[in-house]
Structures are given as C-alpha cells and as structure tokens.
Amino acid sequence: MTACGAEDLAQRRAGERIDAAAKATRTLARVMAIRTAALAIGGWLPLVLILAGAPWLVQRGVSAGAVLGAVTYVSRGLQPALQGLVQVLGGSGLWLLVTLSRIAEAAAPDAPGAATGPADRVTGAPEAPRGRPDAVPQGGPGRVELHGVTFGYARSAEPVISALDLVLWPGEHLAVVGPSGAGKSTLAALVAGVLEPQAGRVRLDGVPLRALGTGTLARHRVLIPQEAYVFAGTLRENLTYLAPGATTAEVDAAVDAVGARPLVARLGGYEAAADPRELSAGERQLVALVRAYLPPARLILLDEATCHLDPASEARAEEAFARRPGTLFVCAHRISSALRADRVLVLDGTSTALGTHAELMADSALYRDLVGHWEGAGGEGGGEGDKGAGATEDARATEVSEV
Known part of the structure; x- marks a missing residue:
C-alpha cells in the first residue's frame, strides 16, 4: 500500500x-x-x-x-x-x-504506551507530514543517495544494513546480490521509502524520501516485490492501475517491451478477465512488470520481480527497463542479472562491495563464490515463466535462486 x-x-x-x-x-x-x-x-x-x-x-x-x-x-x-x-x-x-x-x-497512536515503528527512532530532523507533496524532486531523473543508512528490525538485533553510503546516478542500472538474508529486500524497501532507516538519510534527486508525500513518492518510483499482485478485474485494469490514462498504443508498447504479448493473447485481449487463480506466478509477474513500465517513474526497483520467469524472459524484461529513462535497481535472482548491470552491489551482512562484474571478480571472494556456485549449478536454469511460453522451473536454478 x-x-x-x-x-x-x-x-x-x-x-x-x-x-x-x-x-x-x-x-x-x-x-x-x-x-x-x-x-x-x-x-x-x-x-x-x-x-x-x-x-x-x-x-x-x-x-x-x-x-x-x-x-x-x-x-x-x-x-x-x-x-x-x-x-x-x-x-x-x-x-x-x-x-x-x-x-x-x-x-489513538499518540496515546501513552502506543507502539512505535522505525520512523520514531530515526535520527536527525523531525519528519515532514506524510500524505501531501511537501517537496518535489528536482533534476535527475533518478539520482538516489544513501548516506550512513542503518536499519535493523529490532533495537536489540544486529542491523541488517549498517552505515551504508551509496549513490546511484541518473539512468544507472544497479544489481544487488548476496546470500539469502543478506538484506537485499530490506535495502530495496529503504530505497523505495517503504521502510525508514534508523540512522542516515535516503534522497531521491536531492529530496529526502521522508519529505515526500505518499502521492508524490508513488509517482516518482515503483517497487515490484517477488510476489506480484493481480486483483480481480480486466487485464487492462490491472495493467493500467498506475497509469489509468494510458492509451491502447502505450499499453501495446509496454506489453511488447516486457514480453507479455503471449499472455495477452492467451487471455483473449485487454478486456478479458484477469483471474489471479488462473494465472501462474510467472504470468502474475508479467502483469506487474507491464504495470510498472507504463508510468513515467524515475526510479524502478525490481525485488526479485522476475524470479518466476525463464532466463530469456527475465533478460528481456530487465533490458526493457534498462532502456527506459530513469534508474533501475534490481535485487538479482540469477547472477546473469549482475552481468547486465552497470554496477553490482554485493551484500554480506553489514559488509558490502561495489563495482563492475570484472572488478568484483578480481576483488570480492564472495562474488566469485556466487558466480562459481551459479555456474556449477548449470548456468541459466529456467523459471516458472508464463504458460503461453511453456517455460518450466529448473530445480538447479532453485538451489541458487537466492544470489
């Protein structure tokens, strides 16, 4: 929400x-x-x-x-x-x-003893009221800055992200890799403004995320999680949920760019009912990808949003978003996502490594292990994919799905 x-x-x-x-x-x-x-x-x-x-x-x-x-x-x-x-x-x-x-x-959340969340523990300036556009990102599009960002899910727990400094340049394609539980989804939620850091600041085009109203933030970034959501309604309503004014030509362009044309044909067109129970996990992800492609958001975050697609479909979708104006942040499901990125961020607890694929192969033992683990498991294993393409999930890919 x-x-x-x-x-x-x-x-x-x-x-x-x-x-x-x-x-x-x-x-x-x-x-x-x-x-x-x-x-x-x-x-x-x-x-x-x-x-x-x-x-x-x-x-x-x-x-x-x-x-x-x-x-x-x-x-x-x-x-x-x-x-x-x-x-x-x-x-x-x-x-x-x-x-x-x-x-x-x-x-009465302000009553004594009421529960508080991470937002109450953020250091620095008081939070701007949410729900109204207090500030509008300027410049860019899609410059993301993290300064000293720290986040943990409890006061007594070790932080998942610790004192992280990171700058994503406008139009950059970043892949985030790491072992299961390393904090990839947490980082994506912090960059998207879904979670608020306990310390440090996250800025989008120079404006702190906390200074943006929810409506403004929703217009400037889109986050797609691993489990894509499809609601009861027509396929067009699902695809244009974030861009209700999109024309048929614009929808066609997005569908073709992401590779969802076989799904549209199988369902019988845009006015056909999109029953979530009748769609595979891969098909639901295709719907979510088209939905995210349509609006002119300057920051797109894919949190393993292609994990149920076969490697070819995943590559097509990621390349479509990379060609799109704005910045692309991908929590990688396969190491091949890192090969397509401009830079790769390796997470391992609170330690990080950042660089190109070639630089990390030379400097990061963990990254070499991840690449070797993937290649040893058989390379480009398949995902569930969409029913129209007939792709099936490869068990070898499942073993390394949490890169």
Missing part, C-alpha cells in the same frame, strides 16, 4: 469498518452489562424475598418446613445456576471490554 501511495485510502476504508465495529461492540457491551447485573440481582432477590416474607407466610398457615424447603431450593438449585450463568456472561463481557480497549488504543 505504501509503494502504491494508497495509505490514506486504506486508512479511511479500514477506519470506517473499525469505527462501525467499535460502535457495535460498545452497544453489545452495554447490553451485556445490564443483563449481567439483572441476573446477579435475580440470583439473590428470591432468597431475600423468602426470608423477608417468612413471618407473614407462617402466620397464614405455611409451615416452617415449607419455608425452609423454599430457601434450600433457591440456595442450592436456582442460585448456583444463575451464578454460573452470570460468570459465563461476565467472562464474555470482560472479553468485549478488552477488545474495545484494544480498538481504542489502535485508534
């Missing part, structure tokens, strides 16, 4: 449902409180009435044994049953009270 600039819309729609649920819970809690009080009184009231009316009953011929029997019945039979019912209802009321309290806490 952050990557698409839909935070305000999602918050508003979710808030309406939460408010309705809170109102219903309050009403139910009041009813339960009244019922619980009534049953609690009802458990003792018969006994009190019998004892208070015992002299009057005896004077009118009711024997003491009958009065004692009534007291025994109420105290031994009716009262325990009512008390059990009250306890059950009281437990439900307590559960409702706790639920209502949690909803109230979530609706």
Whole structure:
C-alpha cells in the first residue's frame, strides 16, 4: 500500500469498518452489562424475598418446613445456576471490554504506551507530514543517495544494513546480490521509502524520501516485490492501475517491451478477465512488470520481480527497463542479472562491495563464490515463466535462486 501511495485510502476504508465495529461492540457491551447485573440481582432477590416474607407466610398457615424447603431450593438449585450463568456472561463481557480497549488504543497512536515503528527512532530532523507533496524532486531523473543508512528490525538485533553510503546516478542500472538474508529486500524497501532507516538519510534527486508525500513518492518510483499482485478485474485494469490514462498504443508498447504479448493473447485481449487463480506466478509477474513500465517513474526497483520467469524472459524484461529513462535497481535472482548491470552491489551482512562484474571478480571472494556456485549449478536454469511460453522451473536454478 505504501509503494502504491494508497495509505490514506486504506486508512479511511479500514477506519470506517473499525469505527462501525467499535460502535457495535460498545452497544453489545452495554447490553451485556445490564443483563449481567439483572441476573446477579435475580440470583439473590428470591432468597431475600423468602426470608423477608417468612413471618407473614407462617402466620397464614405455611409451615416452617415449607419455608425452609423454599430457601434450600433457591440456595442450592436456582442460585448456583444463575451464578454460573452470570460468570459465563461476565467472562464474555470482560472479553468485549478488552477488545474495545484494544480498538481504542489502535485508534489513538499518540496515546501513552502506543507502539512505535522505525520512523520514531530515526535520527536527525523531525519528519515532514506524510500524505501531501511537501517537496518535489528536482533534476535527475533518478539520482538516489544513501548516506550512513542503518536499519535493523529490532533495537536489540544486529542491523541488517549498517552505515551504508551509496549513490546511484541518473539512468544507472544497479544489481544487488548476496546470500539469502543478506538484506537485499530490506535495502530495496529503504530505497523505495517503504521502510525508514534508523540512522542516515535516503534522497531521491536531492529530496529526502521522508519529505515526500505518499502521492508524490508513488509517482516518482515503483517497487515490484517477488510476489506480484493481480486483483480481480480486466487485464487492462490491472495493467493500467498506475497509469489509468494510458492509451491502447502505450499499453501495446509496454506489453511488447516486457514480453507479455503471449499472455495477452492467451487471455483473449485487454478486456478479458484477469483471474489471479488462473494465472501462474510467472504470468502474475508479467502483469506487474507491464504495470510498472507504463508510468513515467524515475526510479524502478525490481525485488526479485522476475524470479518466476525463464532466463530469456527475465533478460528481456530487465533490458526493457534498462532502456527506459530513469534508474533501475534490481535485487538479482540469477547472477546473469549482475552481468547486465552497470554496477553490482554485493551484500554480506553489514559488509558490502561495489563495482563492475570484472572488478568484483578480481576483488570480492564472495562474488566469485556466487558466480562459481551459479555456474556449477548449470548456468541459466529456467523459471516458472508464463504458460503461453511453456517455460518450466529448473530445480538447479532453485538451489541458487537466492544470489
């Protein structure tokens, strides 16, 4: 939602449902409180009435044994049953009270004790309000600067990214490689503004990402994760989600550039229904790639967004984005992505190495190991690909999919 600039819309729609649920819970809690009080009184009231009316009953011929029997019945039979019912209802009321309290806490993030995220721990200047375009990137297009960026998922945990300095020049194609868990996706999320660093700054064309409103940021960069999202609707609606005003000619150009024409033909054209359940993982990635290609964003981030494509389809898609104006950031699924890049960033915990393929082959033992591991596994193994091309995933590629 952050990557698409839909935070305000999602918050508003979710808030309406939460408010309705809170109102219903309050009403139910009041009813339960009244019922619980009534049953609690009802458990003792018969006994009190019998004892208070015992002299009057005896004077009118009711024997003491009958009065004692009534007291025994109420105290031994009716009262325990009512008390059990009250306890059950009281437990439900307590559960409702706790639920209502949690909803109230979530609706008041500034209240004492409210949870805070990484944004609350960022050092430096106070954050500009999100949700409005406080600043507009100038120059570029697509110059990305990271200065002393550090990020960890908990205060007590070792940082995933530590004091990273990096500059991506306008139009540059960078590939990020490293072992599984090295922080490739974390870095992509930091550059995209989805995560905020605990220390340091990320700038896009000279403007801190934190100074950009969500709408402005969404117009200037696109992040495609590994698991592509396709929603129920027509294929055209899915492809033009980030560029609703795109013409058919523009959609055709994007489809042909990325290599999604067989998918369009298989589904029956742009007006055909795009059922996510009927699409393979590779086909969903093709839809997401076309969707990202259409808008004029100056920064494109592919976080293993081609991992389900065969090597030829992956190469075609990455080369299409590399020819496009702007900067390309690729978390590599195959080492072949690094061969196509201008520069390669090697992540290994908090240590990094940056250079061209030739430079890293000479200077980085980890990079040599990654390249050797890939070549030893059989080179260009296939991915799941799209059904129209008939590509299948190669088990050897799976073994090294986390380069």
